[in-house]
Amino acid sequence: MHLAYPAVLAALLFSVGVYGVLARRNVVLVLMSVELMLNAVNLNLVAFDTWLRDSLHAGQALTLFVITLAAAEIGLGLAIVLLVFRTRGTADIDRITALGDRAEAAAGALAGAEAPKGRATA
Numbered sequence: 001m002h003l004a005y006p007a008v009l010a011a012l013l014f015s016v017g018v019y020g021v022l023a024r025r026n027v028v029l030v031l032m033s034v035e036l037m038l039n040a041v042n043l044n045l046v047a048f049d050t051w052l053r054d055s056l057h058a059g060q061a062l063t064l065f066v067i068t069l070a071a072a073e074i075g076l077g078l079a080i081v082l083l084v085f086r087t088r089g090t091a092d093i094d095r096i097t098a099l100g101d102r103a104e105a106a107a108g109a110l111a112g113a114e115a116p117k118g119r120a121t122a
Helices: 004-023 027-052 058-088 102-114
Strands: none
Touching (some): 004 027
């Protein structure tokens, strides 16, 4: 088996994933792009494991670990996205500026606007 074919495919998958992370504004699409990048890494791990003919199959074992980690990451990431969507009403990355409570952020902005910079309010 030639190593170039899976390596080129993994590089293309990783490039598409990086483009998705940098260009997309929807959080779910960003998470999907991260998964695409992890799958490119998995493809490289299995390809190099096969190419090196490792007797322990360390690349394949590490691939199983990465798949498990990716499943946990997606579960936690989607839970956070759903919680943010319920509270903010949007999954747009540009519109999500602060993860704190809106009332606290508004009160902090008003307190900061009233006091001059460098001085504490009493």
